[in-house]
Amino acid sequence: MVDGPVVTVRGEAYREVPPELARFAVTVTARDREREATLTRLAERAAAVRVRLDGEGAAIDRRETGELRVRPETRRGTERVVAWHGSVTTTVTVSDFTALGELMLRVAELDQVEIAGPWWSLRPDSPTYREVRHAAIADALARGREYAEALGARVTALVELADTGVERPMMARMAYAGGPEGGGGPELDLDPQPQSVQAAVQARFAISEPVLG
Structure with a gap:
């Protein structure tokens, strides 16, 4: 009192x-009539992402495997499975923004890959x-x-x-659905938010x- x-x-x-950090998400997907084939393709594509990220070395501060999803696609009105869908997401964190755009595009060149981000933030x-x-x-x-x-x-x-x-x-977001393309590689300049x-x-x-x- x-x-x-x-x-x-x-x-x-x-x-x-x-900002001090930038994060982006790499999601690989696979689809096939057979579950085993879907899982095999998903594992191969996820491994390709890991190899590509391994090659970036010190450019990456941290990476984490997040959501893994495997689900059946059924015929409408029935429980008959007509296909299997799979996806796995890896979140990549970097603090050196000088080559961030180039890094994201290199990963997006892989087959059946979607890139989302970057999300800018402070530590x-x-x-x-x-x-x-x-x-x-x-x-x-x-x-x-x-x-x-x-x-x-x-x-x-x-x-x-x-x-x-x-x-x-707040953190901004963009998305880029990648895949093999011919010709010279694109360039992407990103302005930190x-x-x-x-x-x-x-x-x-x-x-x-x-x-x-």
Whole structure:
């Protein structure tokens, strides 16, 4: 319990910074009347993606195999299986954006491959989040002092500080369905999407007795 006047303010901060990571998804698919043939083709195509990614070496920070799906296609109104569909997705993360477009296109050249992305983001432990939180607290303190000054008083103590959250940036998406093509290789220049980070806090400050009038 606080005796005396209290000022409650909201502190905010906003930063727009370059992304630190880019992720894209590589999905290979297969379809055949026979389940075994579908699985064989899917495994071969997934292996081809692995070989292509292995060849990129240090250009890739991280890669993870995600969703594997195998499902039957049935004739309408019956349970008779007429074909089998399979897909497997690998997510690739890179931090060097200089050759990102070229890397994505090289992977998309493989048979029955779909590329989705890139999704731009900051690292989970990016110092930007800490900087924005500190700036939001500084803004709250500045506002509290301004209100106190307008009342002829001064801030004497922090009563309560609540973090209302850090707004993480949205991530853009594009898709490219690849496959073997003749002629020279295409070029793709990608512009990294700036990342907007916003933080807000609510603070309550005890102030000295106002001088009114």
